[in-house]
Amino acid sequence: AQSVTQPDIHITVSEGASLELRCNYSYGATPYLFWYVQSPGQGLQLLLKYFSGDTLVQGIKGFEAEFKRSQSSFNLRKPSVHWSDAAEYFCAVGGDGNQFYFGTGTSLTVIP
């Protein structure tokens, strides 16, 4: 069955520190992978996506993610976190038919 696991419910980092949010997926076919960010009271904004090719993908706001097929993972990283990055982050997997499966999200708190 298709599913996405985000092991960390909540993460706290200091401003300027590096960040890594974990995502593991289960999908029967070639996955399309996504990271979305959701600020309070807002909809979801696409940060980056992976369809094929280079396994390291760059997104907006200085984020990147690496697809590791052997580990069924698609972890999100940022070298230096800004206070404005505080939000909820969702990993999603999709495929043919466009149906997405979302993880339960990771809440990021940034402390000054």
Next chain:
Amino acid sequence: EAGVAQSPRYKIIEKRQSVAFWCNPISGHATLYWYQQILGQGPKLLIQFQNNGVVDDSQLPKDRFSAERLKGVDSTLKIQPAKLEDSAVYLCASSLQGVYEQYFGPGTRLTVT
């Protein structure tokens, strides 16, 4: 380019009442989705339209939820009658046909008391 529009942004109703949400997708996007996001959870797909036809409604509670997409553009999602457990944010998203990125609206926060 205008994004996905949703209204209302907030709605409070009593249980057993009915409610309707409206969504206007990005112009030219053939695929439209309705999601339910309960607090502390990721979005769950309720229904997916391709133009004005239903592609997937397997997770839509059809005894109380209904959705339509007239003329393949705007869509409405209705709940009748509402239950306490329907309290959630209802998100609308759209995508180009054959393209996998989904673009989300701001959502409607429903509180059922």
